[in-house]
Amino acid sequence: MITAGIDMGSKTIKVVILKDGEIIGKSIELAGFESREAAEKAFAGALEAAGIAQGDIEKTTATGAGRKNAPYTEHEVTEVGSDARGVRELYPNARTVLDVGAEEGRAIRTTDEGKVLDFALNEKCAAGAGAFTESMSRALEVPIEELGPLSLQSDASIPMNAQCAVFAESEVVTLVHAKTPKQDIARAVHDAIASRIVSLARKVGFEPDVVLIGGVAYNTGFVDSLERALETKIIIPEDPEFVGAYGAAIIAAEGL
Amino acid sequence: MKAHYGYKDGAGDFFIIIDTDNCIECADHPCIPACPESVLEIIEDDYEDMVCAVTMDHRKKIKYSCAPCKPDRDRPPLLCVTACPKNALEHLW
Amino acid sequence: MAEFWRWKEYNWHDENKDWRDGELITAGVDVGSVSSQAVIVVDGELYAYSNMRTGSSSPESANNSFNWAIEGTGLTLDDVGFVIGTGYGRVNVPFSHKAITEIACHARGANAMYGPSVRTVLDMGGQDCKVIRCDEKGKVTAFAMNDKCAAGTGRGMEVFADLLAIPIGEVGELSLDVEEEPPPVSSTCVVFAKSEATGLLREGWSKSKVLAAYCSAMAHRVVTLLEQVGVEEDFAITGGIAKNSGVVTRLEKELGIKALPFDTDTQIAGALGAALFAQNLLRKKLAKAGK
Numbered sequence: 083m084i085t086a087g088i089d090m091g092s093k094t095i096k097v098v099i100l101k102d103g104e105i106i107g108k109s110i111e112l113a114g115f116e117s118r119e120a121a122e123k124a125f126a127g128a129l130e131a132a133g134i135a136q137g138d139i140e141k142t143t144a145t146g147a148g149r150k151n152a153p154y155t156e157h158e159v160t161e162v163g164s165d166a167r168g169v170r171e172l173y174p175n176a177r178t179v180l181d182v183g184a185e186e187g188r189a190i191r192t193t194d195e196g197k198v199l200d201f202a203l204n205e206k207c208a209a210g211a212g213a214f215t216e217s218m219s220r221a222l223e224v225p226i227e228e229l230g231p232l233s234l235q236s237d238a239s240i241p242m243n244a245q246c247a248v249f250a251e252s253e254v255v256t257l258v259h260a261k262t263p264k265q266d267i268a269r270a271v272h273d274a275i276a277s278r279i280v281s282l283a284r285k286v287g288f289e290p291d292v293v294l295i296g297g298v299a300y301n302t303g304f305v306d307s308l309e310r311a312l313e314t315k316i317i318i319p320e321d322p323e324f325v326g327a328y329g330a331a332i333i334a335a336e337g338l
Numbered sequence: 339m340k341a342h343y344g345y346k347d348g349a350g351d352f353f354i355i356i357d358t359d360n361c362i363e364c365a366d367h368p369c370i371p372a373c374p375e376s377v378l379e380i381i382e383d384d385y386e387d388m389v390c391a392v393t394m395d396h397r398k399k400i401k402y403s404c405a406p407c408k409p410d411r412d413r414p415p416l417l418c419v420t421a422c423p424k425n426a427l428e429h430l431w
Numbered sequence: 432m433a434e435f436w437r438w439k440e441y442n443w444h445d446e447n448k449d450w451r452d453g454e455l456i457t458a459g460v461d462v463g464s465v466s467s468q469a470v471i472v473v474d475g476e477l478y479a480y481s482n483m484r485t486g487s488s489s490p491e492s493a494n495n496s497f498n499w500a501i502e503g504t505g506l507t508l509d510d511v512g513f514v515i516g517t518g519y520g521r522v523n524v525p526f527s528h529k530a531i532t533e534i535a536c537h538a539r540g541a542n543a544m545y546g547p548s549v550r551t552v553l554d555m556g557g558q559d560c561k562v563i564r565c566d567e568k569g570k571v572t573a574f575a576m577n578d579k580c581a582a583g584t585g586r587g588m589e590v591f592a593d594l595l596a597i598p599i600g601e602v603g604e605l606s607l608d609v610e611e612e613p614p615p616v617s618s619t620c621v622v623f624a625k626s627e628a629t630g631l632l633r634e635g636w637s638k639s640k641v642l643a644a645y646c647s648a649m650a651h652r653v654v655t656l657l658e659q660v661g662v663e664e665d666f667a668i669t670g671g672i673a674k675n676s677g678v679v680t681r682l683e684k685e686l687g688i689k690a691l692p693f694d695t696d697t698q699i700a701g702a703l704g705a706a707l708f709a710q711n712l713l714r715k716k717l718a719k720a721g722k
Contacts, residue, residue, distance in 0.1 A: 115630045185623065200410050206348030207580070208622035217622060245398040246347070248581035248590060248621045249558065256487065281402040285410055340564075342575030346656055348582070348620035353575065353659065384535035385570065398579035430659075 083338060084134065085141045087164065087330025088121060088155065090148035093184030093212070094297065095121045096324050097128040099139065100331040107132025108324055117148050125154060143334035145326050147186065159333050161326055162190055162201045168329025169293045170196035172319050178288040180279055180308075180316075181326070182298035184212040189282035191289070202285040208247040210278040212298040217247045218271040221254040222264055226301075233268035233303030240266050242274045250274070268303055276307035283312060293317045295325040339383070343392035344400045344430070352401040353430040358389035360426035372421035375403050390426065404429065438599055438671075442499045443696075444471075444479035450506050453478075457513045457713050458500075459536065459705025460493050460527060462520030465557025465585060466671065467492040469500035470702035471511070475710055477543075479504055480699045489520030497526070513713035515705040519558075531708050533701045534563055534574045540704030541667050542569025544695045550663040553653065553690075554700065555672030557585040560653060562660040569704070575660045580620075583652040585671050587621040588678075591645050594625055595638045606642035606677030613640050615648035624648065642677065650681035657686065667691045669700035 084106075089096040091113065099107040109127030111120045129136060136154065144152035145164035152158075159167075161181065169179045170192065179190040187204035204210025208217065219226040240262065244250035250271075257267050275298075283292070292314055298304055299322035309316050319325055344353035354377075361367075367380050369390055377396045383389050396403045407416055419427045450456055453473035461468045463485060471479040481500035485492045493516065501507070508514075508526055516524030517536040524530070533554075541552040547567040554561040559578035565571050581587045592599040613636070618624040628641050636644075668690045672678055674697060683689050695703075 115633050202410060204349065206618065206623070207620050209347075210349075213622050243398075246580045246621075248586055252586075259487065278402060281405040285405050285408070287409060287411075339571050340573035340660070342573070342660060344575075345577045345579035346583075346652070346659075347580035348618065348623070351655075351659065384531050 083335055084139050085143070085331050085334035085338070086125070086128070086139045086154070087327040087332070087334060088125070088142060088144045088146075088152050089164070089327035089330060090117060090121060090144060090146035090152050091183055092147050092186070094323065095124045096327040097124040098324055098327040098331045099128050099132045099134070100328075100335060101132070103335070105328065107134070108321070108327070110323065113148070118151055118153060121151070121153050141334040141338055143330040143337070145330040157334060157337060159330055161186075161188065162198055164326045164329035164333060165295060166190050166192050166196065166198050166329065167332050168325035169295065171328070171332055172325070173291060173293050173317060176291045176293045176317070178283060178286070178290070178292045180283060180292060180294045181296040182212060182279060182294070182304070183296040184216075187211050187279050187282060189279070189286045189288065191286040200286045202282040204278060204282060209245055209250070210275065212296070214247045214250070214275050215271060215298065215301060215304065217251050218254055221251040222258065222267060224264060224268065229268050229271070230301040230303035232265050233272050234306055236263070236265035236269040238263070238266045238269070239273065240270045242270045269307065272301070272303040272307035273311070276304060276311045279308060280311045288312070290314055291317055293319065295319060295322045297323040299323070341391065343397055345398060349401070351430055354392055354400060355428045355430065356390050357426045358383065358387065360424035361389040362387050364424055364426070368421045368423065369418045369427060372417045374417065375406065377403050378418060401431070440483040442479070442481035442502060444500070444504050445477070448473065448476070448478060450478055450504060450510070455710050455713055456506070456511050457706050457709035458497065458511045458515075459702040459707070459709060460497055460514065460516050460524045461518040461533065461536065461701035461705060462489050462493050462516065462524060463518045463557055463701075464559075466698065467496040467518070467520075468699045468702040469496040470699050470706045471500055471506065472703070472706035472710060475707065477695065477703060479506075480696065480702065482696065482698050485520070489523035490525045492520065493524040493526070513709040513716065515709040515712070517701050517705040528709070529712065531705060534561060534576065535571055536701045536704030536708065537561065537669055538563045538565035538571045538704065539569040539707050540700035540702070541565070541669055543703060543707055544693065544700060545665065545667045545691045548665045549667045549691065551657070551666045553657060553666070553668045555583070555585065555653065555668065555670040555678070557671060560584055560656060562657050564660060564663065573660050575656055577656060582619045582621050582624070583649055583656065587649065588672065588675065590621050590625060591628065591642065594628060595641065597638060597642070602642055603646070603675035603677035603679070605639050606646040607680065608639045609643045612647065613644045615651055616644045619648070619652060646675070646677035647681045650678050650685055653678075653682055654685045662686065662688060664688060665691055667693070669697045671698055673697035
């Protein structure tokens, strides 16, 4: 049985192809301004990796903010549903899922059986999502990939007053002008976004194991801030941004 | 004065409304110790009255500051609102 | 790189008046996060003011704006009986006798600028948006201030001016230059609205159309804040965005209420209110001293 899951994120589109429970192909594309085209491209990439044709896929389930625009799709699930399902498969002991993507942050509490008990969202405000770190990397003039390692060099905790990405950008520029070490600013940026995700986690009453997924999970500085704030170890899967698409592909298979 | 402390952002409206006319007659200010996150304080306002206010520190993040008192499931009555003898406090979200 | 958000700084004083004829000379200094104003009031009448960008230091910005307001008047700080600081940097006005919040000062200033019939003041500043209800004396009866989020503030508009490479002062007029009103930008968050606008430009929207969509989104957002506190007429708008016809026109339309016309610079409302508070306090001080 071959199924696919497509995660139509606001910044990237992910496709996972599953054959009898095993991932046989996956691909990621920038959504850009033509998300449908990008989705088709992501599909083509995953099919090529799997060495199969579109016709071989029996069922496709879409998730993500833009799931209504997904091609080749028979079925949709919410991000909460696909995240929880994907994490459940990877880590049966997980009880809390944190998903931090480009434009949304999410905390999900699951039961021992893996059912969604509760969830909380940060949406429609860049301060609680990856877009925040992207704005700050621009203000710091440090590439986004380097922001995490840079902040790990800091052991100073400086507060950021601004809660808005636009205002925080000006604050970062002011800090740079005041000769504040860039690593300390980077850490302050990660502490700021981590504190917002922690509040989501508290809202759903987080319990271990805590699994972090979404593209921002690659940011080691953010993970460090999050672990410090939650006072717990966090599990990060190998491909954190594919977990939603993976969950969607599993749901597609279960529906057959 | 109906003081709206908090903000509006893409995610919604997060305001604590304090009717400071009611605070003026309140001597003990039990709202202050009631808040586990120290969100509230007593200030002298511009008209020289001692009234309750949300601290500067928390004004821009009350969605997060107040989150521990607002679990999604089984939300208990808000401690600050319950503590206020004058019904001067209201949360809008 | 051109800086499209930049605006012209200015000062003014009443050439037909001599402050030496006055009895009570007071000043208000409003150090905002983006702009700073100083106002000199002589016996309750507006005498001089300045409006400039706030620099990296609040005390310096306070000094600069005061010095610019008194330029060419022969007045010195020693001639001023009482100074009140207001705005974001109000506690950092080195020569002030007292600090009063911008909420109270805006209400007081609007009361003087627009008359005692003003009940609702909307102040759209550089980094905040305030809705203030007041009584006939200009005393605050209710307020809401949003300084957490850039949407609905001048800063949000600056981001758009920069994105579209349009001088900030021309945004309003240009946004009205559309044949048909486009739907508002759907994202509230300025970061997301900016990506949305980039997409619209790629779709072939004109700059005017994109600005129209943003101005109406901003107007809508401000209206929801107004409704939160409640609007009672007369209604007045202060702050820099009061000069943006694109936002004001749309806001009045959605609200169904016209804002009062103004003949005094809307950006000095806070500093003017502070100077008027200062006058009361100076009078009290003099009375106490037995003069």
